[in-house]
Amino acid sequence: xxxxxxxxxxxxxxxxxxxxxxxxxxxxxxxxxxxxxxxxxxxxxxxxxxxxxxxxxxxxxxxxxxxxxxxxxxxxxxxxxxxxxxxxxxxxxxxxxxxxxxxxxxxxxxxxxxxxxxxxxxxxxxxxxxxxxxxxxxxxxxxxxxxxxxxxxxxxxxxxxxxxxxxxxxxxxxxxxxxxxxxxxxxxxxxxxxxxxxxxxxxxxxxxxxxxxxxxxxxxxxxxxxxxxxxxxxxxxxxxxxxxxxxxxxxxxxxxxxxxxxxxxxxxxxxxxxxxxxxxxxxxxxxxxxxxxxxxxxxxxxxxxxxxxxxxxxxxxxxxxxxxxxxxxxxxxxxxxxxxxxxxxxxxxxxxx
Numbered sequence: 001x002x003x004x005x006x007x008x009x010x011x012x013x014x015x016x017x018x019x020x021x022x023x024x025x026x027x028x029x030x031x032x033x034x035x036x037x038x039x040x041x042x043x044x045x046x047x048x049x050x051x052x053x054x055x056x057x058x059x060x061x062x063x064x065x066x067x068x069x070x071x072x073x074x075x076x077x078x079x080x081x082x083x084x085x086x087x088x089x090x091x092x093x094x095x096x097x098x099x100x101x102x103x104x105x106x107x108x109x110x111x112x113x114x115x116x117x118x119x120x121x122x123x124x125x126x127x128x129x130x131x132x133x134x135x136x137x138x139x140x141x142x143x144x145x146x147x148x149x150x151x152x153x154x155x156x157x158x159x160x161x162x163x164x165x166x167x168x169x170x171x172x173x174x175x176x177x178x179x180x181x182x183x184x185x186x187x188x189x190x191x192x193x194x195x196x197x198x199x200x201x202x203x204x205x206x207x208x209x210x211x212x213x214x215x216x217x218x219x220x221x222x223x224x225x226x227x228x229x230x231x232x233x234x235x236x237x238x239x240x241x242x243x244x245x246x247x248x249x250x251x252x253x254x255x256x257x258x259x260x261x262x263x264x265x266x267x268x269x270x271x272x273x274x275x276x277x278x279x280x281x282x283x284x285x286x287x288x289x290x291x292x293x294x295x296x297x298x299x300x301x302x303x304x305x306x307x308x309x310x311x312x313x314x315x316x317x318x319x320x321x322x323x324x325x326x327x328x329x330x331x332x333x334x335x336x337x338x339x340x341x342x343x344x345x346x347x348x349x350x351x352x353x
Contacts, residue, residue: 041128041141042112056107058177059154063105063167066184067158069097078179079172089182096184102161113141113151120148137233144229149173151180155226157187163286164188168226183227189282190289194223198238201245209323210247215291216327217242218256219280247321262296267312271298275313276336280328288329293317297335297343306335310345318352325349 044052058077065073071090075083082089113128126146131138141153150173158165163186170181187193192200201216221238225231243254253261262274277294293314297306310333318324318331328349335343 039118039126039128040114041130042114043130043132043139044110047110047112051112052110055110055112055152055154055171055177058171059107059110059156059169060105062169062179062182063107063156063158066093066096066167066182067100067103067105069094074179079174082180092182092184096165096167099163099165099186100158100161103158103165104160105167106157106159107154108157109155111139111141111153113153115146115151116148118146118148122148139230139232142229142231143170152177153227153230164193166226170227181227185222186282186286187223188286189219189223189280191286194220197223202241204323205241205245210245211321212323212327213245214242214247214250214256215278215280217245219289222279259296265313265316267309267316269309269312271309271312273309273313281332283329289327291324291328291331291349292334293331294334294336294342297337299337299340303343306343307345310335310343311347314345314347315352318349325352 047055062074062077065071065077071086071093074089074093075086078086078089111128111130113126115126115128118126123145125142125144128141128143129138130140152171152173154169154171156167156169158167165184165186168183169179170183171177172180189197197216197220201213201220204210204213204216217238221235221242224238225235246254249263250256257263257275257278259276262276263278265273265275267273273295275293275295277292279292280289281292282288283290295310295313301309314331314333330349331347331352333345333347335345337343
């Protein structure tokens with residue numbers, strides 16, 4: 001099982017971590033509850049109708065409150081551990097609500113997660129395996145330091161507006177089913193869904209364009225994964241394909257650059273920029289993709305020096321991998337400085353010489 005930890009009450013950012021179509025990993029097929037380290041998972045089709053209806057009703061109510069921007073009702077329906085520090089959730093709800101105008105909400109998937117056998121104070125991951133009956137496919141949850149209790153994971157589709165969204169909720173039975181985590185994200189980028197990016201990534205592998213392939217695999221994963229602590233047989237297969245097709249520069253870190261394993265790019269003046277993240281995000285109008293780069297900025301450099309170095313590094317990267325020009329309309333470069341706001345540079349791709 002792929003282990004991707006995330007603690008209860010942690011909230012996923014809007015520009016990341018996207019939706020998972022029912023057709024690929026979460027089909028409504030009957031399963032049996034299988035114990036994994038004293039935790040059990042039951043999928044929607046195997047739930048008792050009364051519990052299924054109760055959970056669906058709770059998820060629909062929460063989704064409707066998010067759409068309406070009704071933070072007061074949401075806070076009242078949230079477990080104490082999250083409600084006591086509700087400001088991050090409130091911000092997330094308000095920014096998400098603005099994206100759901102014209103959308104119709106529908107509950108598409110529910111998982112019941114029984115962690116009552118866990119011990120208080122257990123900081124290990126709570127792993128839940130949800131195999132599809134009669135197949136070798138499954139959906140898995142791995143939630144760090146989950147307290148004992150009864151939980152559920154519900155997915156609410158928001159469709160019909162300008163851009164489809166997925167609102168995922170972690171629920172806890174705490175005197176009624178209450179919100180223990182909220183994980184919203186769009187289901188499309190530049191007008192395409194995750195399956196499109198997966199297919200496009202494979203095409204770029206065949207065309208021997210490893211950088212575009214790797215980035216499109218990443219975009220597919222973000223759109224298809226409902227929350228960072230959820231995976232599936234299909235998503236594991238996607239990540240395996242991505243690692244196999246990773247650019248040669250990523251030989252030692254096939255999951256991509258990070259603060260511990262940066263990608264070093266030299267600028268025209270001989271400086272080295274250490275890129276800690278390379279990814280994609282949709283433009284505001286959802287009609288094109290932006291290449292998003294993060295690097296560890298030199299705290300002693302002034303704004304003009306950072307700008308020049310950023311431009312030089314981007315040009316070096318694009319010159320070395322011209323395939324990136326066809327995949328992106330612009331480049332966003334973030335110079336990350338500890339305890340400070342990052343320096344930000346936006347470059348139109350067609351204006352990079």
